[in-house]
Amino acid sequence: MPSVNDWLGLSGARVLVAGAGGIGSACIKEFVAAGASVLAVDRDDSRLAALGPGAATERLDLTTTEGCDDAVAAAQDRLGGLDVLVHSIGVNHRVPILETADEDWNRILEINLTSAFRLGRAAGRVMVEAGFGRQIYCSSVSSILAHPDHGPYAASKGGINQLVRVMAREWASRGVTVNAIAPGYVETELTRTHLDRPGVREHYTSMVPAGRLGTVNDLTGPVLYLASRQAAFVTGHVLYVDGGRTLV
Template sequence: MTFDLSGKTALITGSSRGIGLSIANGLAEAGARIVLNGINTTRLAETQASLANKFGAARVESRAFDVVDEEQVNAAVASIESDIGPIDIVVNNAGVQHREPLLDVSLEAWRRVVDINLTSAFVVGRAVARGMVDRGHGKVVNICSVQTELARQTIGPYTAAKGALRNLTRAMTAEWAPSGLQINGLAPGYIHTEMTQKLVDDPAFNEWILGRTPAHRWGTVEDLVGPAVFLASEASDYVNGQVLFVDGGMTVVV
């Protein structure tokens, strides 16, 4: 029963596809009412319809908003809590990648990656946490990465953002845990999604991943569901400020 999310409302950013969609599906399977988010309104509507068909329309909502626009975020959070109910769980999943050597990355590209991967967790997390602090409970799950711990060529902005997201998680814990919140990070390894398909299809890179990962395989979006449910549920009530790596062992070997 400690993993049961029945009666809980969860907002998952960047959840119209990929990792965010899988986590949203998993939280719904655990009993939560879910609120999907994205900026592609067509895809968001299609995803909502698909999950509503599976779980029932009453348990699947959506809000289209830009996760780095504070005005839009505040309006969306107010709308959710007014129309649906208090947000018990927020998963800060929205992210973007940019592959280019640091010597060539434009400042515009740098800011875009840092904003979407890091600043959005601050903007959305804070907007939701205000209500959680008042109510004395809540779960904040920040989606980190193996790049929270490691670095690789050509993805410097992403690595910097995900590293900083771990310390944002710690800062949130320092300030909000005394009010009854649990704030943790979930760090996927190399996950096979449509966004990483080109890497999977690259024979040299694919072989590097298989050799570098003790589990000797790519992760799947389903591998993240159990850990996400754990961090969103009562099972993690005394877990705070941690980053749970789900990476097949990549970050513990050389």
């Protein structure tokens, strides 16, 4: 009976994970456990330091073209190539549209969406040339649900869905698949302050048919599957990992 790791075929895969926060760090742990070589990139040293041994790290700001190009170059240099890209950086700022400043719109779009374009483009060049690659992006249920106070965040995640579809189509004949996972609410640094407000956690939980919020461990299986050899014919998908939140 083959082990799960044999089935995934990720042993020796060279994986770049952008964002070592709650979701990114959980994925890094599982990629390392599956035998992959991992480079973790984040702008925050403390996030990288918290990873412990197992993954190589590089502190880079991914809001610039140089930062994204450097991340891919570092993966090639330190891992010997690049097979898998996971984009797991993102920020939110919960205010109504009428109170959203230009700077907040620009900052959120730049971090959530433009970095995905720039990093995907840099990784795509390497993967298309190699004739193989897997790219996985973190979308959100906000990409299709109209949560109030989520204007720029929702726009950035809707943009991710379409970016994924176009990249998937352009690169499908070159052995490169591009997909997204779209989590519902998961407790991480991104959401904790909001969820800790009186009644908020209970309110969001009540809207999930599965009866609970997600955990980072709910997301690692879907990400590793999309990165695996089993998902070779799966491309251009947004996989909602939300306990049924988008059904209601």
